[in-house]
Amino acid sequence: MSVERYDAIIVGAGPAGVFAAIELMEHRPGSRLLVLERGKPISERSCPARERSCVNCPTCAIMTGWGGAGAFSDGKLTLSTDVGGWLGDYLDARELERLVDDSDRTWLRFGATTEIHGPDQETAARLVHDATLAGMRLIPMRIRHIGSDRSPAVLQAMYDHLVEVGVEVRTRTEVARIREHAGVVQGVELIDGTSIDASAVVVAPGRDGADWLAAQARSLGIPLVNNAVDIGVRVEVPAPVMEPLTVPLYEAKLIQYSRRFGDQVRTFCMNPYGAVTTESYGTIVTVNGHSYAERRTENTNFAVLVSQSFTHPFQEPITYGTSIARLANLLGEGILVQRLGDLRAGRRSTEKRIAESVVVPTLRGATPGDLSFVLPYRHLVDILEFLDSLDTLVPGVAADGTLLYGVEVKFYSSRLQVGADLQTPITGLYAIGDGAGVTRGLIQSGASGLLAARAIAKAL
Numbered sequence: 001m002s003v004e005r006y007d008a009i010i011v012g013a014g015p016a017g018v019f020a021a022i023e024l025m026e027h028r029p030g031s032r033l034l035v036l037e038r039g040k041p042i043s044e045r046s047c048p049a050r051e052r053s054c055v056n057c058p059t060c061a062i063m064t065g066w067g068g069a070g071a072f073s074d075g076k077l078t079l080s081t082d083v084g085g086w087l088g089d090y091l092d093a094r095e096l097e098r099l100v101d102d103s104d105r106t107w108l109r110f111g112a113t114t115e116i117h118g119p120d121q122e123t124a125a126r127l128v129h130d131a132t133l134a135g136m137r138l139i140p141m142r143i144r145h146i147g148s149d150r151s152p153a154v155l156q157a158m159y160d161h162l163v164e165v166g167v168e169v170r171t172r173t174e175v176a177r178i179r180e181h182a183g184v185v186q187g188v189e190l191i192d193g194t195s196i197d198a199s200a201v202v203v204a205p206g207r208d209g210a211d212w213l214a215a216q217a218r219s220l221g222i223p224l225v226n227n228a229v230d231i232g233v234r235v236e237v238p239a240p241v242m243e244p245l246t247v248p249l250y251e252a253k254l255i256q257y258s259r260r261f262g263d264q265v266r267t268f269c270m271n272p273y274g275a276v277t278t279e280s281y282g283t284i285v286t287v288n289g290h291s292y293a294e295r296r297t298e299n300t301n302f303a304v305l306v307s308q309s310f311t312h313p314f315q316e317p318i319t320y321g322t323s324i325a326r327l328a329n330l331l332g333e334g335i336l337v338q339r340l341g342d343l344r345a346g347r348r349s350t351e352k353r354i355a356e357s358v359v360v361p362t363l364r365g366a367t368p369g370d371l372s373f374v375l376p377y378r379h380l381v382d383i384l385e386f387l388d389s390l391d392t393l394v395p396g397v398a399a400d401g402t403l404l405y406g407v408e409v410k411f412y413s414s415r416l417q418v419g420a421d422l423q424t425p426i427t428g429l430y431a432i433g434d435g436a437g438v439t440r441g442l443i444q445s446g447a448s449g450l451l452a453a454r455a456i457a458k459a460l
C-alpha cells in the first residue's frame with residue numbers, strides 16, 4: 001500500500017495549528033500541507049450546554065473541531081506580552097512584542113473587530129494606584145474583543161482561505177501516534193492505522209489533547225516539565241458592580257499573593273455583561289465564561305484562580321485538578337453554584353436561596369451546593385481573601401448575593417522541551433499552543449503557530 005506524503009502535517013486546527021498553516025503557506029506557497037483535526041467542521045459544531053446544560057458529549061463541541069477552543073471562545077485578544085502564555089521564556093521582549101503584533105494582525109486580516117478597549121494613561125495610572133492600595137497588582141492592557149458570536153465566522157474565513165491556497169484539511173480525523181526514526185520525525189499514524197509521511201510535523205492539540213501529547217512525548221523520550229495548575233471559582237455579579245473596572249479596562253487583570261499562604265491568586269477571563277458556561281473534558285465538567293459582541297446579559301463574570309505548582313515527589317498537577325473537578329461533579333452532578341454569603345455562613349445554597357439572590361444565574365442547570373466540600377482549605381482561604389481585597393477596590397463584589405460557580409480549573413499541560421523555534425529534540429517535530437504547555441490564550445497560541453511555521457519554511 002502506498003503511503004501518502006506531505007511537506008508538513010499539522011495536528012489540531014485550533015488557533016495555533018491554523019496560524020501555523022496560514023503562515024507556512026505565506027512563506028512557502030505551493031507547499032503540500034495537511035491539517036488533521038479530530039473534531040467536526042465549524043458549521044457542524046454545536047454545544048447543547050449553550051441552550052440547556054452540559055450533557056457530557058463524548059467529543060466536546062466547545063473544545064474540538066475546526067477552530068479548536070478558539071472557535072466559540074470569548075475572542076478576547078489581549079494585546080500584551082505579560083499574559084496568555086510563556087513564549088517570553090523562548091524569545092526576548094522585542095521579539096515577543098513583534099510576534100504578538102503579527103498574531104493580532106492575522107486575527108484582524110480575517111475579520112476581527114478593529115475596535116480596541118483599554119484605558120488612557122491617566123486612567124491606567126489611577127487604577128493601578130487604587131489597586132495597590134487594595135493590596136493588588138493591576139496589569140492594564142489593550143484588548144480586542146471579537147465576541148463568541150463572531151469568532152466562528154473569523155475561524156471559518158481562515159478555513160476558506162487555507163482551502164483556497166491549496167491546503168488539505170481533514171476533520172473527524174484523529175492522530176494516534178507521532179512516528180519517528182533515529183531522532184527525525186517521519187509523519188503520523190491515524191487511529192484507523194493509516195500512516196502519513198511528512199518532513200515536518202506540528203502538534204497543536206490544545207488542552208483537550210494535552211494528555212495525549214504528554215504520552216507521545218514520553219514514548220518519544222522528549223523531556224516534560226510540569227506547569228502549575230490553576231483552580232478556583234467563577235464569580236458572577238450584577239454588571240454595574242464591576243463597571244468601575246470594566247468600563248475603562250473591559251478586562252481587569254488583577255494579581256494578589258495571598259497573605260495566609262503566599263499563593264498567586266488572580267482574575268481571569270472577565271466577561272462584562274456575559275454568561276457563565278461549561279467546559280467538558282470527557283469525564284469531567286468545569287466552568288468557564290464568555291460574552292457576546294452583539295448581545296448582553298445583566299451580569300459580569302470572571303474567574304478567581306489560585307495557581308499551584310507541586311514539588312517532589314508529586315508530579316501530576318493535571319490529575320490533582322481533575323480530582324477536584326470530579327469531586328464537584330460528584331456532589332453537584334455537574335457544576336455547583338453557591339452564594340458567597342452562604343459559603344461564609346457555612347451552609348449550602350438551595351434553589352430558594354439562589355432565587356432570592358440579587359444575581360440571576362446565567363448558567364442554567366448548575367446545582368446549588370456547598371463549595372467548601374470541594375475546594376481545599378488553602379484554595380478557599382486564598383479566594384475569600386482575594387474577594388475581600390477586590391471589594392475594597394470595587395465595593396459590592398463580595399456581597400452575600402455574589403454567585404460562585406465551581407470549579408474552574410485551568411490545566412496548563414505539561415510543557416514539552418522545545419527550543420526557541422518550538423522544535424522538540426526530535427528533528428522536524430514542533431510542539432505549539434496550549435497543548436504543548438507553551439501558551440494559554442488566543443494571541444500567544446496563534447503566535448506560537450507563526451513562530452513554528454517560519455522555522456519550518458526555512459527548513460523546507
Ligand SMILES: Cc1cc2nc3c(=O)[nH]c(=O)nc-3n(C[C@H](O)[C@H](O)[C@H](O)COP(=O)(O)OP(=O)(O)OC[C@H]3O[C@@H](n4cnc5c(N)ncnc54)[C@H](O)[C@@H]3O)c2cc1C
Pocket residue numbers: 011012013014015016017036037038039062063064065066067068069070071072073074075076077078084173174175176204205206207208209212269277279288289290432433434435439440441442443445
Ligand atoms: C470557553 C472558552 C473561552 C475562551 N476565551 C478566551 C478568550 O477570550 N481569550 C483568550 O485569549 N483565550 C480564550 N480561551 C482560550 C483559547 O481558546 C485557547 O488558548 C486557544 O484556543 C488555544 O489554541 P490551541 O490551538 O493551542 O488549542 P485548541 O484551540 O484547543 O485546539 C486544539 C485542537 O486540536 C484538536 N486535537 C486534539 N488532539 C488531536 C489529535 N490527536 N488529532 C487531531 N486533532 C486533535 C482538538 O480537537 C482541537 O480542535 C478560551 C477557551 C475556552 C474553552
